[in-house]
Amino acid sequence: MNAPLDTLNVQWRLASRPTGEVGREHFEVTRAPIPEPGPGEVRVRNLYLLIPPSMRLWMNEKETYFPPQPLGEVMTGITLGIVESSRDPSLAPGDYVNGLGGCQVWSVAPAGQLQKVRPRPGVPLAAYRSVLDVQGLTAYCGLTEIGRPKAGETLVVTAAAGSVGSLVCQIGKKLGLKVVGIAGGSEKCGWLRDECGIEHVIDYKSEDVAARLDALCPEGIDVVYENVGGPVMDMLIERLRFKGRVVLCGLVSSYNGGVTQNTASLMTLVNKAARMEGFLVSEYLHRYDEVVGILQEWVATGALKYQIEVLDGLESMVEAIGRVFHGKNRGVQLVKISDEEAR
Structure with missing residues (x-):
């Protein structure tokens, strides 16, 4: 039975x-x-x-x-x-x-x-x-530990409406950065602007990303928080400022195969004395209680949208x-x- x-x-x-x-x-x-x-x-x-x-x-x-x-x-x-x-x-x-x-x-x-x-x-x-766990820890420590941003710098985030990217955008704004988010579709871009308060948003599905980057980042990009990879990542690397930093969180565009990176763009890292660094959130578990405590307060007061x-x-x-x-x-x-x- x-x-x-x-x-x-x-x-x-x-x-x-x-x-x-x-x-x-x-x-x-x-x-x-x-x-x-x-x-x-x-x-x-x-x-x-x-x-x-x-x-x-x-x-x-x-x-x-x-x-x-x-x-x-x-x-x-x-x-x-x-x-x-x-x-x-x-x-x-x-x-x-x-x-x-x-x-x-x-x-x-x-x-x-x-x-x-x-x-x-x-x-x-x-x-x-989600937000009060690995996604929050990934966003906070990836940006602050690897990106090492300074107030007034320009930060560009890919997959900006995603679980990590949306938090990076808002944390960057709280740190005094000029934040540019790249997302797909009017609904996601609208949520970033209207709910998260991210003024500069690029819709990669309907806009010329290169042209919009040039308009929004005329002096170049200081920090890239990269979640996607592919052609847009090449555009971002090519627009790095001297001593720029690329926080390599993921390359989701390649996970199912079919998308490769243009290694020619990597020469920009040499020419600009820039740095690209990948990281694992497991390296920052010692900061878990501290970071989740900060994010929990923001979530509870409505200061962090997710x-x-x-x-x-x-x-x-x-x-x-x-x-x-x-x-x-x-x-x-x-x-x-x-x-x-x-x-």
């Missing part, structure tokens, strides 16, 4: 490696008994799954900052969940935690590998797996990944796995 579905753990496993876009055919959905925690472990019911662009890279055979996702195993997933059974005194049933719970409903992990979340009244729980789009159910995961890569999502893309209330 089959066990009832509410006593089983629904899991999405990577069945094959995509060579282009991710499809339903690349996954196998299985059901297994709900796991029991061992000594020092907790069982978590996952509530939200974060869908970052880098999730596509984890599916490749080549190693990134994560080991390659093994075929046949539960797909790696960044989650926020609720503790429902604990065998460690540091976490109790009802506590919210962030972790790598995977693309499944239930997960078990050592308590030391989970980060306790203490939601502030009035701030949505989902914000703690967007979260939530699709319901693990079966919407492939659609969510597609929305991220086609720029259809608004801000952070989450998948809701289960209800927030404790059982």
Whole structure:
């Protein structure tokens, strides 16, 4: 006799490696008994799954900052969940935690590998797996530690309406920078102007990006916060000022293949004594409490705007990944796995 579905753990496993876009055919959905925690472990019911662009890279055979996702195993997933059974005194049933719970409903992990979340009244729980988590830390530390901006300098941000880019734009403005955001479509550009207060916005889908950059940045660009790559990145590098800095957060345009970088533009880094530096947010986890504390205050007072789009159910995961890569999502893309209330 089959066990009832509410006593089983629904899991999405990577069945094959995509060579282009991710499809339903690349996954196998299985059901297994709900796991029991061992000594020092907790069982978590996952509530939200974060869908970052880098999730596509984890599916490749080549190693990134994560080991390659093994075929046949539960797909790696960044989650926020609720503790429902604990065998460690540091976490109790009802506590919210962030972790790598995977693309499944239930997960078990050592308590030391989970980060306790203490939601502030009035701030949505989902914000703690988005703006008040790795996206916020990526935006703040990437800009301040790698970009090293000075008040009055010009900052250009690609994917400026995205989960990280929109925060970079607003943080840059708070630091006294002239901020230019590049985004796709009138709706996203309008949100940046009207809600985030970013005066200078370029719509790459309908405007001549090179001409608009020349008009808005006549003396060149001091800091580029790069999320996309491709031809626009070449334009930005070519317009760097002397000692300019490129903060290389990601190259999402290349993740599905087909887009390459024009290495000729890199000679500008030599000619302008400029610097381009990639970074991993894991290098700045020691600043987590400090930075999230700053961002939480801004969020609670309405001084930092953000967007979260939530699709319901693990079966919407492939659609969510597609929305991220086609720029259809608004801000952070989450998948809701289960209800927030404790059982």
